[in-house]
Amino acid sequence: MTSGATTREPLTLFDTTLRDGAQTMGVDFSLADKTRIAALLDDLGIDYIEGGYPGANPLDTDFFAKRPPLRQARFTAFGMTKRAGRSAENDPGIAGLLSADAQAITFVAKSWDYQVHVALGCTLEENLDGITQSIAAAVKAGREALLDCEHFFDGYKANPAYALECAKTAYAAGARWVVLCDTNGGTLPHEIEEIVRAVSEHVPGSALGIHAHNDTEMAVANSLAAVRGGARQIQGTLNGLGERCGNANLVSLIPTLLLKEPYAHKFKLNVAIETLPLLTKISHTLDELLNRSPNRHAPYVGASAFATKAGIHASALMKEPKTYEHVPPESVGNKRRLLVSDQAGKSNILAELQRIGVSVDAKDPRVTRLLEEVKQKEALGYAYEGADASFELLARRVLGEVPDYFDIERFHVNVERRYDARGAFVIASEAVVKLKIGGEILISAAEGEGPVNALDLALRKDLGKYQGFISDLQLVDYRVRVFQGGTDAVTRVLIEFSEASGETWTTVGVSSNIIEASFQALLDAITYKLMKAGAK
Template identity: 80%
Template structure:
């Protein structure tokens, strides 16, 4: 059976740059463009030439792409100017790009209020701008801004804008839900009506996520006839974000309704790299990956309840809609106070320990986990601490070092420049193989000072921990007021890129932090094979 081509257009480098807290460097943009191209995207939109020095430089020489077409984004010409006499249009057409993506108003309300011109002048701007791009020659695309709101208000005018772009030679007319308030059933109805006037092979959809429906809206548009989807990696975008390509791509490749009827540029064998690509983007932006992201999140295939875990171990399809490995993820049966033996056995198997379910040590370990979690420990988010707990219970955890004492001082004083600063100093006394070692360090805060002091000198084990990097530190206070119990979760990473998390619990936040720190270092020594 012949499948239809479905085109994917990525807007991460433009829409993503509008995300609160996101600032792409030039190197970031080049890295992301190469990553998107390797995945198999059809179009990569680079941004708005002339909007800022960074984007201007980015478009001075387009990235070397093997698969994707490179698009520049900008406005149609202004009303009252000719296409040849519009500086913004000139900058856009001068950009080193394969494609020009214009944005144009298609809601009559916006034409009057935002542009301050007549409806006819706006149509003329669309037509002349499309023809100007084709004359360069460039492929031309029109993003019909606020199309769905415009269609609801004045369907004849919204359609006239789309038809004008098509008649002028635009390759794609993209219907944008710019405010993100349109629902899937509305999208499907409106796209169906538009496809009677403009061929679906020239229609695209650009959905924002303000009602958490951007992915559903994109799929509804495809069902109605649209053959291009615009979206971004991890759903980056202004306000609540855009349609998430990381969710759309596996849905299109793995769900029969779409996989049997459409083909996309992303080959099936590339799908297993999706989780890595998603997490790499987060790393570039110094953001923690969304654990609950569909398909690629750490919790996407995680099972906490004991009865669910038991079923998953017998047959994964009981609680998994796709195989986690297909998208580069993995199955996790979490250890928590909701766990059963199946969770414990699965986690033990993950760390290379195989026990029979009737082994008394399994029940003993399960009881210990539940007792610990009753005190505030959380092992579902601290895999390394669970492994150490399990190996200690089984008598398999080496005792690398003993902490005899530690001390932290926090002092406010004047520095050499005379400024008043707060300084933390930590001292740690450890015993390694019968040798007593004392280390001291100053840090940005008490936990940082402790971390530096503990890792400053571990004697013969020092060579194993030189590449350690603390990448995340999270605190949760619960059970009361000033005497509350504090849970600290710490994530470390080493030069291999592997990361692991540990947990500490205490009424004293420094003590809880130190527990997590010592667990993290002990786990590093264990996985490094230190004797």
């Protein structure tokens, strides 16, 4: 960093994954999940971690009974300002927040006059009094106080004087941060910057924050616009979790602030540039906790973020990565991928072979043969850019490096609808696999939740002398795409496996029969595991 680094302004990051992110459809954190995620955020260097709403549900109440051991972040509770018609001392919500084991408290208050009248059913003056008393109570109790000015930008456009009065009231009462919220997510960047700049004439930018929702796909852009307007705190979530379309994605914001100008030289974050390579792992760990596949197309951290399948692009990348990469992939813990596809040339093939540790001369005729094989396969429906293990097997087979571990004699899958012991209809799936290892014939049968599950269980039930090599295999994702629609439709199946080390790989199968396509992908996955393990 240059000598001017000491003059950089501090920029604070506030994470609300455990509170606002928990409102995402399909997301349900356990207490263990919350503790794990808080630790990840703390390791990253986030300044504030909002743990939830104590008193709103038993889980959040338990979480705030004893705050998690954080080294850097300030653990923050969330709740409403006091209700109209009672004092802060007699408000049970305020009492719950003050009893929470948290260093800071974020109060939420309406700042749009329409919302005050319709949602709260009180007067504008009562709402301001609630802000004053709530902030004062937290400060008196020795807590850092923040105010989320809900619906601030809609409120400012409707009645700027009142929205501004809410912000000024909170700051005057002792709030460390006054956070301007684009609650409905409909404000655009130029409006955000203009309004934040106007507010900063009354509340200093060093006390202003931005809380943006992503309903127009502008949450990240709006957060940066607010910083340009003077705000010095950004609120967001990991992977952009949040209700409706989500919140500002801190996984996109953090590397932008650290690696892009003018932010990199103007602002100082608690997240260190040396810590940034943890970002991809943290993003993917969250997805694993939520039992969902990471977004391949996520900026910075997605598997496709630094991938190309065009031959001329790959050729340029091999000469100079900057030709098609805006930042080095390793700076955010990601990696470069030159994909093999029907659009690829020799550059892609050679780069992918190099990545998997295969050394071959560019003039070797097998490279051309492999390229033609890939193109023929993809013409049939295979897609190797999403199936790294199947490509490696294909490449090594062309190069003569894959042993024949076993032969499949036949397999059979049966699906039937029948009565169970209680007299209810159930769908039962059963698979039988007959295979040959050396001179030994092995037959295995298994029942499963569906035909593919039954086939997977039967195939891995008894692999003879190779059984120990596959004992830690786990099927973690199964995806199907039907194309060339009609009665002769072709099905592509992608299956993702993991092993005890945490490594994952994906295989592909294609057929007009979904069971056959699935079986191809299963066979590739097991063969890849045996090859990787060095089985003889």
